[in-house]
Amino acid sequence: MPSRTILRRAAPRVGIALLAVLFTTSTAAAPRETVAAAPLPVPPAATPPMGWNSWNTFGCDIDEAKIRGVADAMVSSGMRDAGYRYVVVDDCWYEPERDAAGNLRADRARFPGGMAALGDYLHSRGLLFGIYMSPNVETCAQHTGAYPGQTGSGDREGQDARTFASWGVDYLKYDWCRGAGSSHNVRAAFTAMRDALTAAGRPVVFSVNPNSNFPGAPGESESWRGVAHLSRTTEDIQPVWDTGHHNEHPMGVRNIIDIHSGLSDRPEPGHWNDPDMLEVGVHDVNGYAGLTPEEQRTHLNMWAMFAAPLIAGNDPRTMTEPERDLLTDPGILAIDQDPLGAAATQNTGGDHQVWVKPLHEGTAVALYNRGDAPARIGTGLAELGLRAGNHRVHDLRSGRITETNDRITADVPAHGTALLRLDQ
Numbered sequence: 001m002p003s004r005t006i007l008r009r010a011a012p013r014v015g016i017a018l019l020a021v022l023f024t025t026s027t028a029a030a031p032r033e034t035v036a037a038a039p040l041p042v043p044p045a046a047t048p049p050m051g052w053n054s055w056n057t058f059g060c061d062i063d064e065a066k067i068r069g070v071a072d073a074m075v076s077s078g079m080r081d082a083g084y085r086y087v088v089v090d091d092c093w094y095e096p097e098r099d100a101a102g103n104l105r106a107d108r109a110r111f112p113g114g115m116a117a118l119g120d121y122l123h124s125r126g127l128l129f130g131i132y133m134s135p136n137v138e139t140c141a142q143h144t145g146a147y148p149g150q151t152g153s154g155d156r157e158g159q160d161a162r163t164f165a166s167w168g169v170d171y172l173k174y175d176w177c178r179g180a181g182s183s184h185n186v187r188a189a190f191t192a193m194r195d196a197l198t199a200a201g202r203p204v205v206f207s208v209n210p211n212s213n214f215p216g217a218p219g220e221s222e223s224w225r226g227v228a229h230l231s232r233t234t235e236d237i238q239p240v241w242d243t244g245h246h247n248e249h250p251m252g253v254r255n256i257i258d259i260h261s262g263l264s265d266r267p268e269p270g271h272w273n274d275p276d277m278l279e280v281g282v283h284d285v286n287g288y289a290g291l292t293p294e295e296q297r298t299h300l301n302m303w304a305m306f307a308a309p310l311i312a313g314n315d316p317r318t319m320t321e322p323e324r325d326l327l328t329d330p331g332i333l334a335i336d337q338d339p340l341g342a343a344a345t346q347n348t349g350g351d352h353q354v355w356v357k358p359l360h361e362g363t364a365v366a367l368y369n370r371g372d373a374p375a376r377i378g379t380g381l382a383e384l385g386l387r388a389g390n391h392r393v394h395d396l397r398s399g400r401i402t403e404t405n406d407r408i409t410a411d412v413p414a415h416g417t418a419l420l421r422l423d424q
């Protein structure tokens with residue numbers, strides 16, 4: 001959950017598994033024909049979750065009608081069938097005070113049907129239900145003064161986990177969002193909710209964020225494997241290329257890519273680095289106009305190379321056709337959802353970078369232009385650790401297939417990325 005100022009304003013098929021709790025063992029795009037969703041497989045947490053979150057576009061300005069409308073658009077646009085299954089309702093969904101028994105409850109004016117009914121609606125559309133909470137007394141919006149009350153889950157983990165299970169929640173985003181504490185405090189709080197979710201008996205994807213509003217937080221320096229399925233590695237993203245910050249709020253796409261050069265050893269099936277949500281199609285938020293089309297493509301390409309969760313933050317009801325086509329690009333999504341579950345490593349530094357990611361079958365290579373001018377970027381097969389011989393090179397943007405037994409090279413625009421898939 002972001003610590004940013006909250007504005008009342010206002011997004012071949014890749015499947016995604018319903019992840020088990022790991023610790024127990026614009027121009028509107030034309031709608032596509034609606035088809036039934038395939039049955040949802042059950043455990044394990046084999047690939048990074050894909051879905052949508054309300055925060056990046058709407059902030060606190062959410063209600064039942066908006067969430068249902070987004071869900072419908074995810075179905076009609078093809079997002080659901082591309083793999084975007086989780087619909088995560090972020091901060092500000094609750095009444096500022098708990099009921100007389102201490103239970104969380106939905107804001108009755110904005111979610112009159114209640115959260116269980118919302119979950120039923122999402123499930124009926126072949127989608128999965130996600131919700132937000134914090135381990136402290138206040139949620140992030142309450143901590144920053146943007147929303148009243150004190151309804152955090154601190155010391156109420158068991159009660160809240162049972163409530164979430166009764167509502168049919170499939171995904172919990174759990175946000176530290178506090179400037180105080182220690183790594184020990186954060187780990188203890190996250191572990192308490194992990195254990196409460198286990199005891200509640202419903203498989204729930206557990207996504208933790210130790211970073212928001214917490215200078216020097218342990219998100220970048222620690223792995224949360226064994227505690228959560230997803231763990232945030234950076235401060236909060238904004239729809240901008242570069243803010244000049246290194247894990248300080250706010251961060252742009254280039255800043256987050258810089259941090260991930262040292263985190264390739266962490267992801268594995270069942271636990272994924274989370275570099276924050278996607279800003280593809282997010283415009284005019286918090287004073288940022290949004291990413292250029294080239295920057296949006298780099299954003300999605302590099303998140304796929306990181307084996308990152310792909311949680312869209314746009315408004316699917318009004319996204320343009322190019323935005324929809326990028327978000328649902330089967331070649332890019334296949335790189336992200338590759339069953340090997342490996343993250344890319346950075347082979348070269350500077351502004352003209354080469355990243356390589358082993359796949360279950362083949363190798364993905366990103367030629368990433370971090371700089372502000374077009375550049376020709378290349379690398380040798382030996383530098384990628386590939387065997388000698390002819391390799392087929394599939395350019396995932398153009399669809400062009402070539403062969404090489406020596407080098408791969410591409411002319412890459414400023415802030416752009418050439419994403420290639422190599423097979424021998």
